[in-house]
Amino acid sequence: MIKAVLFDLDGTILNRDASVEKFIDNQYERFKNSLGHIPKELYTSRFLELDSRGYVWKDKVYQQLITEFYINGITWERLLHDYLLEYKNHCVLFPNLISMLEALKAKSILLGIITNGRGQFQFDNIVALGIEKYFETILISEWEGMKKPNHEIYEKALMQLNVLANESVYVGDHPENDIKAARKVGMKSIWKKDIYWNDVEADFIIEDLSEIPIIIQKTDMAR
CATH class of the missing domain: 1.10.150 (DNA polymerase; domain 1)
Incomplete structure (x- = not known):
């Protein structure tokens, strides 16, 4: 689950x-x-x-x-x-972000952000987008003293959410910092397609954020 x-x-x-x-x-x-x-x-x-x-x-x-x-x-x-x-x-959001977050919240799924970058700068961007209320945890590399692909930043997020790695999914666009790193921790991975990379090995590949709730549902049904 x-x-x-x-x-x-x-x-x-x-x-x-x-x-x-x-x-x-x-x-x-x-x-x-x-x-x-x-x-x-x-x-x-x-x-x-x-x-x-x-x-x-x-x-x-x-x-x-x-x-x-x-x-x-x-x-x-x-x-x-x-x-x-x-x-x-x-700041510009990708299409269907809010409806996707709402759909996951409706299923009582916990949400988090793990991002590299400067602490206040990244947090200000999140707040300006009006999306901080959806997330139970937000980890920004400068504030955490570690950055992706360090496994410890993933493990800290999982600990804060009180979930196991195999109960979690990570969504990202970078093959190494996001997908490979999350899989090493034991999380499922969803690669959001990016024109800068090809042939990324992930559990799932999406082009639009609206696909995520469907993937989660199918994953749960397959267990």
Whole structure:
């Protein structure tokens, strides 16, 4: 019987690509006096390239942009501060997230988030999306002092939910940090398809979050 479902954040329930593009577009317009000499499409594409899907922190990204594009009138520190303050207001959820969470809650399934990233920044994004109320536990790597794929962060979440690994499912988009790591702990895994990876070995593969309650039901019926 599946008692808990845990989720990754970026790329799984939060559409990070769309969120970053939305934020950068807005930031460019708000600071156009300093950035206007750069074509918006070029500024956006270079930011995304340097950002490397969130694996490079923005201090380095903005420092590089300042240097490459000869940006005057604004510092990288100011741009970074703006990112920390404003990004949460541009976060985009993947379709059907809320209805999926509601469906799982209706079955009395416990929910959690395990995400890598900076503590307050990630938590602010979750709160801004209005979804924190659905989750019994939220573990963010900076606050926990450990990050995925470390098995201890998964085990801590399971302990907090008071469930066994084989009673739990983890949903994520990263083959190593999410899927392989969760399976090593003994959890079932659901890979949310991502264009950046192919041939991921998971227990289940989905394209849309709405598929999750159906998978849980079928898994329980097969036991």
